[in-house]
Amino acid sequence: MASVTFNNVSKKFGEFVAVADFNLEVRDKEFLVLLGPSGCGKTTTMRMVAGLEEATSGDIYIDAERINGVLPKYRDVAMVFQSYALYPHLTVEQNIGYPLKIRKVPPEESKRRVAEVARRVELETMLSRLPRELSGGQRQRVALARAIVRTPRVFLMDEPLSNLDAKLRTQMRSELKHLQHELQVTTIYVTHDQIEAMTLAHRVAVMNRGVIEQLGTPREIYSDPRTLFVAGFIGSPPMNLIPGEARDGIFTSAGLRVDGLGQASVPRAVLGVRPEDIHATGAGGRDANLVAPIYSVELTGENTLVSLRLGAQLLTLRADKNFAGQIDQPIGIKVAADRVFLFDGESQRRVDF
Template sequence: MASVTFNNVYKKFGEFLAVANFNLEIRDKEFLVLLGPSGCGKTTTMRMIAGLEEATSGDIYIDTDRINGVLPKYRDVAMVFQSYALYPHLTVEDNIGYPLKIRKVPPAERKRRILEVARRVELETMLSRLPKELSGGQRQRVALARAIVRTPRVFLMDEPLSNLDAKLRTQMRAELKHLQHELQVTTIYVTHDQIEAMTLAHRVAVMNKGVIEQLGTPREIYSDPRTLFVAGFIGSPPMNLIPGEVGDGVFVSDGLTLGGIGRATHSHTVLGVRPEDVHVAGAEEGDVNLVAPIYSVELTGENTLVSVRLGGRLMTLRADKSFAGQIDQEIGIKIATDRVFLFDGETQLRIDF
């Protein structure tokens, strides 16, 4: 199939710098997710691969072919959009086969490939239907099949699941992951949904303000965030981020004093700790890190999310599903000090301690 490489790529729209000094190698057969908030440059990056935008400077390669200036139709990539972009007057079969028709693939071969792809996405019984007769998930599968039928070098997917309801998104995530594994096609997927990124990707490139803040496997991104932005963006609920300062290994903030932070001394510090590394202290546990009033209690099914007041902010922790605390009730809290992170409040970079 194909690898995709960015070398020192910049993209400007007038005076606005959308992508800055972008360097990335996407491996052959890899499922890479570009993750970040709206306006971070992820869709612009994908559109540069597709040829829908041209890089202001720098080089983009598919394998060893430099594709700057190459027309989209000659790049051999297939794109699946957020909107299904189906032809409403064509049947499912004709929608899937349209890329083959315009390439003048013989009818018999076209029919064979359409049926093969339709079986893969479980649409073989719906080939005579029009798009208006399909559900949202079925329409998205038609859009996927239309991309797959071409057997391109690279798949580009721009938030293809965002128009689906929660249940369908979960189902389609599983289908996409299995399909990419089966087809072994290099896939670049754009999303702002970190659950999609964590469940689909071989690697995730977390983008912010046109640059990659961190590149790694989902486990690395979650367990070892290198910047304050990544720490706060990845995780649901997000990491607790508490500003303060560290002196001789003791972190001090409004409402919290936490020892055991190595031997660090650092002002303008942000302490990060994930909700699963904070828990309600039982009476038998003795020492607690703090006592705070409950602000809210949310049962999610498998556990309970508890928010407490900590000075002028909230801290969220995961409790057992049987937790039955009441709002304004004071509870003892223990923090796993070996699972906290420190970030420089000015540079936003991780502080190792």
């Protein structure tokens, strides 16, 4: 298959810098996710690999081949878009086989390859149908099969699941992950959905304003965020980010006090703590880091999300599914001091202690 390498790649649209000094190696057979909000440069980065955008500066390689200036049709990559982009007048079989027709693959070989790919994505009984006769998930599988049938060096996927409903997205995530494992094709996947990134990727590149804020495995990104942006972007519900002050290892903010932070002293500090690392205690508990009235209670099924008002913001904790607290009832909370993160509000970087 192939690796993809970016060496000091930048892309400008006039004076606007969409991607800045981008360096990344996507390993052979890796499923790498570019994750970030709209406008962060993730789709532009992928389109430069496809040849739909040209880099303003820097070099892009597939294996040892520099592909800057190479026409898209000669790059041997296959792209799956957010929209299915199927030909409405062609059957499923014809849609899947269209790339082979363009390449003048012999009919018998084409038919064999289409049948094999259709079997992989469980469309073998639908080959004679038109796209209008398919569900959204089935149409997306046709789009995937059309990319797979080419056996490209690299798959490029631009938010392919965003048009599906929640149940279908969950199903298609499983199918995509298994399919990539089976095919062993290098894949670059673009999304703003951190759940997709966490469940699909071997590694995640979290992007913000045209640069990579952090690169690592999903576990590393979740458990060891290096910047405020990454800490707040990854997690559902997101990490609690509480502005305050740290002095001699003690963080304080609007009635909340957390000690055990070494000797850290940060005038404009932000304390980060995930909802699962905050535990409810009795309202009169002496060891509570904070006592405050409940603002909201949300049962999600396997657990309960409880929010408390902390100054001008809400503090969310993940409680047991049988949590019985009511709105406006005072409760105490205990923060797991060994699971908190401290960030410098000025530099946005994490402070180790």
